[in-house]
Amino acid sequence: MENLEALQKKIRDRIAELNFQQPPKNLYQPINYTVGLGGKRLRPALCLLACDMFSNASDRALEPAIGIEIFHNFTLLHDDIMDEAPIRRGKETVHKKWNANTAILSGDTMMALSYEYIMKAPENIRFEVFEIFNQTAIEVCEGQQYDMDFESSHDVTLDQYIEMIRLKTAVLLAGSLKIGALIGGSDGSSADILYKFGEQIGIAFQLKDDLLDAYSDADKFGKATGGDIVTNKKTFLYLKALTIAGQEDRKQLLSLYQSDKMDPNEKVMLVKTIFDKYDIQQHTENEIDRYYKLALMSLESLDIEEHRKTELLRFANQLKRREY
Amino acid sequence: MENLEALQKKIRDRIAELNFQQPPKNLYQPINYTVGLGGKRLRPALCLLACDMFSNASDRALEPAIGIEIFHNFTLLHDDIMDEAPIRRGKETVHKKWNANTAILSGDTMMALSYEYIMKAPENIRFEVFEIFNQTAIEVCEGQQYDMDFESSHDVTLDQYIEMIRLKTAVLLAGSLKIGALIGGSDGSSADILYKFGEQIGIAFQLKDDLLDAYSDADKFGKATGGDIVTNKKTFLYLKALTIAGQEDRKQLLSLYQSDKMDPNEKVMLVKTIFDKYDIQQHTENEIDRYYKLALMSLESLDIEEHRKTELLRFANQLKRREY
Numbered sequence: 001m002e003n004l005e006a007l008q009k010k011i012r013d014r015i016a017e018l019n020f021q022q023p024p025k026n027l028y029q030p031i032n033y034t035v036g037l038g039g040k041r042l043r044p045a046l047c048l049l050a051c052d053m054f055s056n057a058s059d060r061a062l063e064p065a066i067g068i069e070i071f072h073n074f075t076l077l078h079d080d081i082m083d084e085a086p087i088r089r090g091k092e093t094v095h096k097k098w099n100a101n102t103a104i105l106s107g108d109t110m111m112a113l114s115y116e117y118i119m120k121a122p123e124n125i126r127f128e129v130f131e132i133f134n135q136t137a138i139e140v141c142e143g144q145q146y147d148m149d150f151e152s153s154h155d156v157t158l159d160q161y162i163e164m165i166r167l168k169t170a171v172l173l174a175g176s177l178k179i180g181a182l183i184g185g186s187d188g189s190s191a192d193i194l195y196k197f198g199e200q201i202g203i204a205f206q207l208k209d210d211l212l213d214a215y216s217d218a219d220k221f222g223k224a225t226g227g228d229i230v231t232n233k234k235t236f237l238y239l240k241a242l243t244i245a246g247q248e249d250r251k252q253l254l255s256l257y258q259s260d261k262m263d264p265n266e267k268v269m270l271v272k273t274i275f276d277k278y279d280i281q282q283h284t285e286n287e288i289d290r291y292y293k294l295a296l297m298s299l300e301s302l303d304i305e306e307h308r309k310t311e312l313l314r315f316a317n318q319l320k321r322r323e324y
Numbered sequence: 325m326e327n328l329e330a331l332q333k334k335i336r337d338r339i340a341e342l343n344f345q346q347p348p349k350n351l352y353q354p355i356n357y358t359v360g361l362g363g364k365r366l367r368p369a370l371c372l373l374a375c376d377m378f379s380n381a382s383d384r385a386l387e388p389a390i391g392i393e394i395f396h397n398f399t400l401l402h403d404d405i406m407d408e409a410p411i412r413r414g415k416e417t418v419h420k421k422w423n424a425n426t427a428i429l430s431g432d433t434m435m436a437l438s439y440e441y442i443m444k445a446p447e448n449i450r451f452e453v454f455e456i457f458n459q460t461a462i463e464v465c466e467g468q469q470y471d472m473d474f475e476s477s478h479d480v481t482l483d484q485y486i487e488m489i490r491l492k493t494a495v496l497l498a499g500s501l502k503i504g505a506l507i508g509g510s511d512g513s514s515a516d517i518l519y520k521f522g523e524q525i526g527i528a529f530q531l532k533d534d535l536l537d538a539y540s541d542a543d544k545f546g547k548a549t550g551g552d553i554v555t556n557k558k559t560f561l562y563l564k565a566l567t568i569a570g571q572e573d574r575k576q577l578l579s580l581y582q583s584d585k586m587d588p589n590e591k592v593m594l595v596k597t598i599f600d601k602y603d604i605q606q607h608t609e610n611e612i613d614r615y616y617k618l619a620l621m622s623l624e625s626l627d628i629e630e631h632r633k634t635e636l637l638r639f640a641n642q643l644k645r646r647e648y
Contacts, residue, residue: 027469078432082425101406101472104428108402109465111435116458119451127443127450134440141433145351148425 067117143168170202391441467492494526
């Protein structure tokens with residue numbers, strides 16, 4: 001078994017070789033820029049890991065894993081236009097560095113390129129891989145739509161929120177694992193268990209992200225604490241607080257989340273005072289723990305030698321413990 | 325052999341059945357709206373026609389043909405954002421009726437949906453169909469990029485222009501025919517000949533569009549004559565005129581194409597005076613004729629019973645003769 005770090009390096013090395021030099025350069029330069037921005041390359045590495053678990057031959061999944069990473073980067077590129085985000089991974093976003101039209105069209109091309117790489121899966125499993133990937137791609141779009149819908153909705157439930165992050169974040173982790181497993185030769189039910197694991201750990205991952213945004217060491221996390229609060233983002237913390245807070249605090253929270261003009265530091269302080277009053281940090285940690293444990297149970301139920309699960313277990317633990 | 329009109333109706337009927345009712349509705353409503361806007365359904369009908377030519381069983385290609393039409397509508401949707409077009413087929417564009425974010429994301433989802441339908445091709449030929457479609461999708465994006473690049477370029481050549489319209493318009497017609505032929509059971513070289521025919525007729529089609537924009541009965545054509553001139557679009561007519569006009573006229577033409585403030589009617593009149601002086605209408609008709617004849621030669625070289633070519637020949641003649 002290769003460890004996750006080695007597999008991440010394998011992905012980085014393969015991506016370094018991708019260099020779209022064909023014309024038109026105004027189309028392919030932003031693609032090279034986007035794919036080269038870095039990141040943890042977690043999804044494709046998990047794809048390789050799952051393949052390795054069943055085959056000791058992670059390379060079999062290398063090209064489809066690259067397709068997954070290109071797709072992931074495409075979604076970030078288009079999301080950044082929609083969110084008007086100026087910075088991604090410490091660098092200017094494509095729609096800022098070039099323009100929105102370039103970002104739209106380069107993204108479209110990346111989507112087609114991602115299918116090209118996905119379809120390099122071994123022939124015997126190619127169509128199944130395609131079906132998982134395509135379903136995942138559609139669900140990621142649905143998740144992004146819910147995320148945008150929630151911005152202007154005033155009655156988002158916790159269940160709806162979990163469903164949104166499942167679609168927007170978790171299914172791509174899940175699909176990466178399932179695709180890798182199938183390419184590695186796993187049977188369908190093992191692949192489905194890994195999919196479930198990916199969903200559960202993906203939801204835990206996003207909840208942890210919500211938590212760290214409000215409660216973390218800003219230097220480690222790499223962005224200012226409370227960014228979600230300042231932008232009125234309806235995270236798990238906020239929705240949980242609305243569910244359990246008393247009427248007065250609930251009212252104040254709703255009113256704070258309708259203000260755009262307030263001093264950011266004061267706003268974060270006032271919101272977190274309410275959060276703290278209702279132990280929101282603890283509630284969120286409990287929910288993370290719940291999904292984390294579900295993920296571990298999924299992994300336990302997987303019918304494979306125990307030592308083949310070690311690396312995925314270590315990955316789950318890292319995610320849980322991360323402080324940034 | 326079914327005739328083209330019958331095949332267009334078959335496509336319209338199948339599209340009428342598509343009705344994405346699943347949530348989130350803010351994602352799928354714009355998709356239903358876009359796919360339902362109408363249009364001639366030419367690409368999918370040609371796909372069925374090519375399939376019919378080799379199999380007498382056009383239905384075999386029905387689902388992939390729908391994938392082609394969804395893809396075509398997706399490109400129009402994203403192009404309309406980039407061009408800031410307010411109207412498409414007489415109705416508000418999605419980014420106007422909803423907003424740009426909705427248009428981006430619904431388009432992305434349509435792209436994934438188009439792959440879903442493409443991959444319903446019969447299993448024995450599925451991967452080949454995918455490869456043609458995916459290559460075509462990438463080339464259409466490249467064509468759109470060149471089209472945008474040309475807006476700010478001052479040294480576009482006629483060859484570059486033809487290559488742009490080949491990518492942006494012709495390859496999807498060509499790919500539709502090739503995919504249909506292969507699903508119908510044609511050999512590779514026959515499919516390649518139909519691809520070539522599609523490219524040639526597609527270029528002729530776009531050149532005819534350029535011509536009709538400047539020289540047509542506005543009532544029949546459905547838009548004001550000279551729209552391309554008013555918006556400084558570097559069409560075949562303009563580029564040809566630059567190539568053959570005397571120095572003074574060339575200068576005047578360049579200067580006219582840099583003015584945005586001029587009275588539109590006066591601008592169209594002045595540009596067309598130069599066009600007329602150099603017989604641009606005739607030159608363009610000659611070029612259309614050249615591509616039309618190349619297409620006919622391709623069709624002649626196709627090794628299939630002559631009566632199986634009749635419908636495609638009739639289609640080519642219709643395109644050539646159209647006055648709107």
